[in-house]
Amino acid sequence: MLTTQCPNCGSDVIVEEGSADQDLVSCLNCGAELEIASLAPLRLEPLDEEAEEADEE
């Protein structure tokens, strides 16, 4: 299990090992949806909220 910082709030975000580029993860602290922009080094980017089209819960 890997962790990196949430670009939104700066807290640790857990990234499952075996995740791939462009997989989505959620920040448990602020709830932001983040996309894996890079695996090495591990880097997350916030999803553009305006681009959200998929179903929300």
Ligand SMILES: [Zn+2]
């Ligand atoms: Zn966050």
